[in-house]
Amino acid sequence: MVKEREDQQDVQSELDQAQRRKPWQRYLEASLGLRNYWYPALFSRELPEDHMRAEIIAGERLFFKRIDGKVYCVEDRCIHRGVPFSPRPECYTDNTLTCWFHGFTYDWRTGKLVQILTEEDSALLGKVGIKAYPTQEVGETIFVYIGDGAPHDIREDAQPRLFDADLVVEPLVRYKIKCNWRVAAENGFDAAHIYGHRDWVGFRRGGLTAYPLGTYPSSKDIVRVLEEDGKPKGVLKRDDTQVYAAEIDGVDIRVEGYPKDAPRVRHEPRETEVSCFMPAGLQVVGFPKRGMVHFEWYVPIDDDHHMYTILQGGYAKTPEEREAFKRECREVLGPLVWNEPGKEPAGFNNFDSFGRKWTHHAYAKEDWWHRERLFKPDYIIMQWRMLVAKHARAIQTWGNWQKPDEDDIPQVP
Ligand code: FES
Numbered sequence: 001m002v003k004e005r006e007d008q009q010d011v012q013s014e015l016d017q018a019q020r021r022k023p024w025q026r027y028l029e030a031s032l033g034l035r036n037y038w039y040p041a042l043f044s045r046e047l048p049e050d051h052m053r054a055e056i057i058a059g060e061r062l063f064f065k066r067i068d069g070k071v072y073c074v075e076d077r078c079i080h081r082g083v084p085f086s087p088r089p090e091c092y093t094d095n096t097l098t099c100w101f102h103g104f105t106y107d108w109r110t111g112k113l114v115q116i117l118t119e120e121d122s123a124l125l126g127k128v129g130i131k132a133y134p135t136q137e138v139g140e141t142i143f144v145y146i147g148d149g150a151p152h153d154i155r156e157d158a159q160p161r162l163f164d165a166d167l168v169v170e171p172l173v174r175y176k177i178k179c180n181w182r183v184a185a186e187n188g189f190d191a192a193h194i195y196g197h198r199d200w201v202g203f204r205r206g207g208l209t210a211y212p213l214g215t216y217p218s219s220k221d222i223v224r225v226l227e228e229d230g231k232p233k234g235v236l237k238r239d240d241t242q243v244y245a246a247e248i249d250g251v252d253i254r255v256e257g258y259p260k261d262a263p264r265v266r267h268e269p270r271e272t273e274v275s276c277f278m279p280a281g282l283q284v285v286g287f288p289k290r291g292m293v294h295f296e297w298y299v300p301i302d303d304d305h306h307m308y309t310i311l312q313g314g315y316a317k318t319p320e321e322r323e324a325f326k327r328e329c330r331e332v333l334g335p336l337v338w339n340e341p342g343k344e345p346a347g348f349n350n351f352d353s354f355g356r357k358w359t360h361h362a363y364a365k366e367d368w369w370h371r372e373r374l375f376k377p378d379y380i381i382m383q384w385r386m387l388v389a390k391h392a393r394a395i396q397t398w399g400n401w402q403k404p405d406e407d408d409i410p411q412v413p
């Protein structure tokens, strides 16, 4: 018991110190996201053969097309006068993209300028081009590499369970939220925000298996840094302290159905295992039910928005089992996690969208990165910040791109 109290002080005193010293300065500079990483851009089903789609990731305007089954991505900006192609895309041949303004024509596969329809023998041909981005499809999701040089192996970036044998996935939602990606990632990983989730229909089980009001670690040793080939890439939350009840002025507040005579605080590991990975992905094993894996990403769009991207995963061996799982996701498990905003019952993660929207302003404009008051359950968030500050490959910055106004965001007609 004495030992535990010492450890608890450890957690709090480390938090206090860190709040003063902010050993995560580089993280504070990463408002636009991390660079030299793979990001999920689209679900595969959103880009059928021959279709095109524009997206913005970490401030870069991207234009995607599927040709003969393979996905290509180029910079959505013509080298001539800088306009985006996507508001009026023209493809005279399968592999080329022609700018609607003066006819500069690029190869989708390399980004090279291969023809100019209004100056046939231009000296520019073959010499210049737009950036072509590496893409890859994993788990029915199209990933794009935002960075310089040859891409890293995607396994170093995406959540490890995404590569499990027999994994079957069902893409659930991509939803744009006005909130910086770091605030979103911290929300996904936040130990005590489970309090705000307490009315979720899936939690109404009561008894000793009820979900707690909040959790925190009893000691610093409980945090685990996850590595791939010896390189740190994520942190695992393993809080061992669960709070089920509290009191305000003699009024008992407790998790619905939690027995009156059971201890308010219990020390035990939780079944669900939550980890957060660079550049911006969460993996929750055992959610929304045992045997499943929940994947989500907070893909930075710009410094004020992220694309909340959710993929549900399970395990199946036969095609029939796979189809049954996907159907269960579409009909039952999906709406439990994300329901159309405003629809009842609210999906679990709809609360997160609510929470992020209301957190963003303070961090973006009222300097909450320096004014926040952290408490013990935030210990894991601090570990995440330090991981990114210390080990992120590079930080994305404005420069080559600038933030478009809302009405300047290109859409494919
Ligand atoms: S702006 Fe694209 S061809 Fe002129």
Ligand SMILES: [Fe+2]
Residues within 6 Å of the ligand: 187, 188, 193, 197, 349, 352
């Ligand atoms: Fe949440």
